[in-house]
Amino acid sequence: MTSPTPPAEPAYADRTFRSGAGLVSGALLILLVGWIGGDAVVQGKGWVPWLALAALLAVIPLIVAFTLRPAVFADEERIRIRNPFRTIVLPWSDVSTVRATYSSEIFTHDGAKYQLWAVPVSLRERKRAARKATQQAHDDPYGRTSVHADVRDSHARAAAADQTVGDLRELAERAGRREEPGTTTASVRWAYEVIAPAVVGLVLLVVLLAIG
Known part of the structure; x- marks a missing residue:
């Protein structure tokens, strides 16, 4: 008796992009605000606990x-941007394109633009990467031989964004080679689970x- 054939694995697994600095700073801010607010709730008098x-x-x-x-969640078919x-x-x-200038942005064929909050641009990091590339070019002006060169080096030296x-x-670009651009079918959903409690x-x- 033969066992059932397992489903084929996707050619490209889902990829997730997040800001490490944002996660750390967010956790620290929540701890700080929670500590200050909790102390005001416990120790405060009159209206202070309710205000806190x-x-x-x-x-x-x-x-x-x-x-x-x-x-940002991306796979071979689509991108999901959680701002x-x-x-x-x-x-x-x-x-249409994805680019990073002073912020990371994605453009559709009909001219719509969406910012990628999870991919912050650090000008300091970009300058540091440029200085490192310039220094390497100065140290090796004629380039390395193809035997020792690594095509991933320039990508590794770039800023994270x-x-x-x-x-x-x-x-x-890979998807664009497979399909012709058509009418933009962006799906946009407001995060009411965040907006509602903040407004209340x-x-x-x-x-x-x-x-x-």
Whole structure:
């Protein structure tokens, strides 16, 4: 008796891009705000505990939105961009280009632009990578022989945001060779799970300050 044939593995696994600095800073900010707000709730008098609770309800979702939530998920067929307040899903056939200038951005064929919050651009890191490349060119002006050269070296020396944008652009170009661009079919969903508690907390804070 033969065993069933397992399903074929995808040619390219899903890839996730996130900002390590954003994750660390977000976790630290939540701990700090939680400690200060929790102390105010426990030790505060009068309206202070309620004000602290309202402030926590308003602030913590915003910290999560701008630090922990941003992510980019990409596979061979599409890209899903999770920004602070929106999630955008685009098939690669709709993507015109991906670029990083002062921020990382993706453009569709009909001119729409979406920012990639999970791929922040560091000008300092980019300058450092450029200095390293210049220094290597100065040390080896004639280049290395093909026997010892590694085609991945220039990619490894690039700034992190430029590396990520290069990977995403490669996925987009690969998809573009398979399909003709058509009408953009972007799917955009607002992150009400983040917006709603922040708005409620802000309204409660304003009301408590007004009556207090």
